[in-house]
Amino acid sequence: MSKHPEDFNPEAPETFDSPHVEYARLRRECPVAHTQGLGGFWALTKYEDVKTAASDYRRFSTSVQNVVPKVAFTGRRPPLHLDPPEHTPYRKALNPLLGKDRADALEEKARQYTREALAPLVAKGGGDICMEFSSFLPVRVFGEWMNMPPEWLETLHEAGRAFVLSVHMNDPETMKSTSMRLYDMAKALIAERRERPMDPAIDPTCALLEARHEGQALPDELVVGSVRQILVVGIVAPMVMVGNICVHLSRDRALQDQLRADPSLIPAAIEEFLRLYTPYRGFARTTTEDVEFQGRTIPQGDPIALLYCSANRDEDVFANPDEFILNRPNIAEHLAFGRGPHNCPGLHIGRMELRLCLEELLAVTPNGFAVTGEVTMSRWPEVGALSVPLTFL
Template sequence: MTDRLQDFDPELPEDFDSPHAEYARLRQQCPVAWTEGLGSFWAVTRYEDVKRVASDSATFITSVQNVIPKVAYTGRRPPLHLDPPEHTPYRKALNPLLSLDRAETFAPRARELTRALLAPMVSRGGGDICVELSSYLPVHVFGEWMRIPEDWLDTLHDNGRAFILAVHSNKPEVMKETSLRLYDMARALIALRHEHPQDPALDPTSALLQARHEGEPLPDELLVGTVRQVLVVGMVAPMVMIGNICVHLSRDKALQQKLRCDPSLIPAAIEEFLRLYTPYRGFARTAVCPVDLGGRTIEPGEAIALIYASANRDEAVFPNPDEFILDRPNIAQHLAFGRGPHNCPGIHLGRMQLRVALEEILAATSEFELSGPVTVSRWPEIGALSVPLRFA
């Protein structure tokens, strides 16, 4: 391809803090960085550049490659794998079911689940908050939202977690195998809705089956791909974010006590945690023409990673970016949920789960701290996969 020098290595071992130090270096020295790792790509690290690429869907498309490392071995999965206007019917069908009001109807169930998952940890004096709580909570909340039969949820949890871990381990054959299991679940759910239709105002699969594009139903395989995408996409970020928050609060006992004493501060804290520990760095785009960005020329067909986790610590936008600042004046500018036509549609459902989980963890404990090493994720996520805690 070229004789470019590699600006960074995405495959080096990482700990909880090291990626943020590396992205700070890149923002200062090489804000649009090239690597041969993970299949070769450009990494865009500054806020304005990330925002530009995410917002300009005509120049930077998602239909060639939507994530780094490339994991779509088993078919296209709308809406993420399609560009506007092809992706629009899928978003149009799902968006009403992800409104703020709709998301909040699941809060009581999320609270019940969180308390049930916390109870054995509290009785033992601790446990792994990711493995025992945050890997289950989003599966069950999304299961409720998707109206999946309850006896499917353990299988969804196991298959989804196996797929996520395969992606983090960069094991293509395991990714493909576990993805195919999730496709089987998607086809089974669609068949169930054909046999027993539900109200499309309440059921996402029924809404997709009823959706029309230019008067025609959505194509069968793309419909399957959409349900497959939805089954997993809502699992990862809440799992990682709850772990990230608990790591931070274990290190900052004063903030932990402040939030415990005044839970009304938790929604604002969640926004700053989302900025500080944005769980995504690997969503990808591909330029359709030569583009000058950050002093570099990106050629057509080259993959571009949107490093949201770096953009949200850009010193030019967020002063003292590595500090937690409650009620940060410009917090609404953070990019934790993306920008443009592919911004996260589950923003309200995600915020609700983080709020409820943090409220319940703080209410169930008088103090918690780390009791062992934190295991971190690999690309495309960034953050904690295992966070052992000791409860007081």
């Protein structure tokens, strides 16, 4: 039996609001919590603690376990699975392709894809905004960014969703099999680029193949792992966030109408939605030495979940943290995209996708929309809606 107490149950059934109620309780009563669930781990719930652990890679390593539950059964996938300085050549290769200029260049195509993906729901007066819309759209935008052959996108959507669902179900065997399908896609894409190279200034795979560290090409198996990581990393969060936003706006019709009447408010609204409904909660680190938070010692070698979704509702940082406040004075402090060397490099594309989704959804629903069925919740490492039935009024 573990010497650590069971402070919370990460496998308990959840509703749309219950995770945030539970994390508020932990912040009050047990801000550094421990559980035997999902393999056993610690959880940091306070803003400053999460920010500290995310920023200090020397004491909090990502190379052992990077999410809860632990899912990396099939090899290391840079840059997320490496600490600096090993991870730096991968980020150096990819970061220029993920800047705001690249997001701006993608916007026209992304808006076209958004309208095309919404059209079937408009035609029938609604549908599942996650399963029928926001699970597909990021795959198309991502495929455009990756310069993937269009005929691969259906396979990527199916394989990526199968992997994500296996993680949610905490099914290790299915995680392995679906991850291997994504590895096969990564290997095929690398082979395609080796045979028909593209400009590394516009193609992520070629950028990784051309990257050098101390004069040497990056190891083949780690390039494969990096492409495999890229294949799903930008798909899940937008799907969950669109569902979360739609649930909130269905509950707050005045805000829905306000944003529809004045779309210039949407970028600011997206930032507050990201704070309020941060889609990831289980990014993890492993301690390289004994560390202390809030008077509690976490032993060397133990996994820690950095609960960004809890940190972003920390009462010590964000006033009235459970309320939506447009143009919140310190909104720039939210941690939805992380901190430190493993902050999300795709934040510009992510923000652009969410903005377009909300702009176009509001435009095609002049009479409003509402949730008219049961909301299905995602499980670790995400938090939020996985299925949201909407009716267009």
